[in-house]
Amino acid sequence: MQDFQVVRARALLEHAREIVTPDQVQAAVRHVADVLNERFRQPDNTTYPLVLGVMGGAVVFTGTLLPQLDFPLEFDYIHVSRYGDDDRGGQVVWKVIPRQNVAGRTIVVLDDILDEGETLAHVKQRLLDMGAAEVIIAVFADKDIGRRKPIVADITGLTLPNAFVVGFGMDVYGYWRNLPGLWQIRQQDLKPAEPETEYPIPDVKAPGTGLG
Ligand SMILES: O=P(O)(O)OC[C@H]1O[C@H](OP(=O)(O)OP(=O)(O)O)[C@H](O)[C@@H]1O
């Protein structure tokens, strides 16, 4: 079983293409840090933001970014998943909800990727419903999907083409969150879409045919 995992993980990466180098990744994180520092480091700033990393994908982004922030902050995480081990999004599932009282506070939400935007739109709305005064969305990457999204990030590290990527916290079927750069997975290595459930068409006879 473990052999299978290793072989499958390696095969996926063998056919993948690096589209963002580790240096470019670090520059993107630096950019997000610079914008946040500019926003909160001013001497007259009295806001003590609650920074929430969206687990699991944001774990690497969060761990890289936090030591680059130079203002007082409180950190915690929330855990939300929409893709599970799949390469297509489904329902937003909350695994850990915000534990602090967010009412009246400025919240900075950190996530690895803004793709269709469903996850972060949902997270932002929930925080606002809980009384947050302000929700700032900072993403490592924003994917150019060629259509409108339900949310726009306030701070973006870099923009990606419309392809499924892994690395820097992002996984394919659970693999390769640990890569320091971003890799595009070959399209044919992604699972085909689930076929629509097909229901048998009932054999309806016209009335009066004498059948059935
Ligand atoms: O913009 P969307 O289309 O909603 O997709 C973005 C979300 O997808 C990923 O999470 P995922 O559900 O894969 O869980 P993970 O963080 O555990 O990988 C990623 O971390 C974002 O939270």
Ligand SMILES: Nc1nc2[nH]cnc2c(=O)[nH]1
């Ligand atoms: N790994 C990964 N997770 C995602 N979640 C939403 N989009 C993506 C993506 O391109 N790659």
